[in-house]
Amino acid sequence: MKGKLKYKTEKGRIIPASRVVAIGASTGGPKAVEELFRRFSGPLKAGIILTQHMPAGFTRSFAERLNLISKFPVKEAEEGDVVQAGMAFIAHGGYHLEIKERGIIHLNDGPLVEYVRPSADVMMKSAVRVYGSNIIGVILTGMGRDGAEGMDAIRKAGGKTIVQDEATSTIYGMPKAVVERGAADIILPLSEIAQKVEELLRI
Numbered sequence: 001m002k003g004k005l006k007y008k009t010e011k012g013r014i015i016p017a018s019r020v021v022a023i024g025a026s027t028g029g030p031k032a033v034e035e036l037f038r039r040f041s042g043p044l045k046a047g048i049i050l051t052q053h054m055p056a057g058f059t060r061s062f063a064e065r066l067n068l069i070s071k072f073p074v075k076e077a078e079e080g081d082v083v084q085a086g087m088a089f090i091a092h093g094g095y096h097l098e099i100k101e102r103g104i105i106h107l108n109d110g111p112l113v114e115y116v117r118p119s120a121d122v123m124m125k126s127a128v129r130v131y132g133s134n135i136i137g138v139i140l141t142g143m144g145r146d147g148a149e150g151m152d153a154i155r156k157a158g159g160k161t162i163v164q165d166e167a168t169s170t171i172y173g174m175p176k177a178v179v180e181r182g183a184a185d186i187i188l189p190l191s192e193i194a195q196k197v198e199e200l201l202r203i
Contacts, residue, residue: 001063001139004099006115009177010035011049011100012074015084015085015142016045016047016083016084016102016103016104017046017083017084017085017103018048018085018131018134019045019047019085019131019134019135019136019160019201020047020048020049020099020103020105020127020131020134020135020136021046021047021048021069021136021137021138021197021201022049022050022120022124022127022134022138022150023036023048023050023051023120023137023138023193024050024051024052024120024123024124024125024138024139024140024142024146024147024174025050025053025120025139025140025141025149025174025191026048026053026116026141026142026143026146026171026173026174027053027078027142027143027170028124028142028169028171029052029140029141029142029145030052030054030062032074032141032164032169032170032190033050033066033140034066034069034138035175035190035191036138036140036190036193037066037070037194038066038069038070039073039191039193039195040070040072040102040194040197040198041086041097042123043071043072043085043086044072044085044086044197044198044201045085045086046085046136046143046181046201047083047084047085047086047088047089047103048074048087048089049083049088049097049105049123049127050070050088050089050090051078051091051097051119051122051123051146051147052090052091052118053116053118053142053146054093054168055092055093055094055199056092056095057083057091057093059076059092059093060076060091060092060184061077061093063075063076063090063180065079065094065140066088066090066110067143070088072086072088073086073087073088074087074088074089074091074175075087075088075090076111077089077090077092077097077105078092078107079105079106079107079167079176080104081105082103082104082105083084083099083101083103083104084103089105090116091123092107092118093118094109094117094118095107095108095109095117095118095153096101096109096110096113096117096118096122096123097118097122097126097128097141098110098122098123098126099123099130101124101128101130103130104128110122113146114144114145114148115144116144118147119134119180120139120147120150120174121122121146121147121148121150122136122150123150123155124147124149124151124153124154125149125150127152127154128150128153128159131159131180132158132159133155133158133159134159135154135155135157135160136152136154136157136159136161136162136197136201137150137154137155137160137161137162138161138162138163138193138197139151139161139162139163139164139174139175139178139184140163140164140169140173140174140190140193141164141168141169141170141171141172141174141175141190141198142169142171142173142175143159143171143173144173144174144175144177145173145174147174147177147178148174148177148178148180148183149162149181149203151178151179151183151184151198152181152182152183154183160185160186160200161178161182161183161184161185161186162184162185162187162193162196163175163178163179163186163187163195164188164189164190164193165187165188165189165190165199167189168190168191170192173183175187191203
């Protein structure tokens with residue numbers, strides 16, 4: 001499946017993911033996300049949705065790069081895509097990524113949130129409405145506070161939250177905001193996050 005998006009179907013119907021890993025990143029994020037994706041041992045038993053703060057025109061090439069280095073398909077999200085286990089979807093630059101019923105992706109160009117669009121908060125809070133406690137939230141290096149509200153919503157819904165530690169973050173702003181809000185279950189160096197996500201998905 002590497003290099004090509006191919007949905008798994010049952011009787012012609014796409015099977016949406018029952019669990020999701022929601023990741024947010026900003027400054028220093030592209031390299032951090034690349035390392036994270038390289039460290040996953042294979043396709044996850046969950047869908048991955050990622051908001052990386054990037055302007056329009058850059059997220060497609062970023063998704064293509066991740067697709068080449070990952071052990072699972074990665075693509076820039078498009079309107080109507082369905083989140084499925086073993087695949088990753090990158091928020092389209094300039095659009096918030098929202099998850100609707102049955103894991104359907106909706107893109108919107110609504111107002112900036114925490115001065116950015118796409119916003120990890122928008123993505124994560126919409127995912128909580130669909131997946132409830134079946135979410136692992138991850139905030140990586142980045143400037144600002146985007147993702148703090150989303151991670152808080154995930155934790156309150158019964159999901160698990162992981163943040164990158166200060167020592168391995170290029171900018172500790174986003175992870176720090178989650179910690180200060182009391183919404184971080186686990187704080188880890190970047191090199192240990194993939195393994196922890198895989199452990200949590202086995203529970």
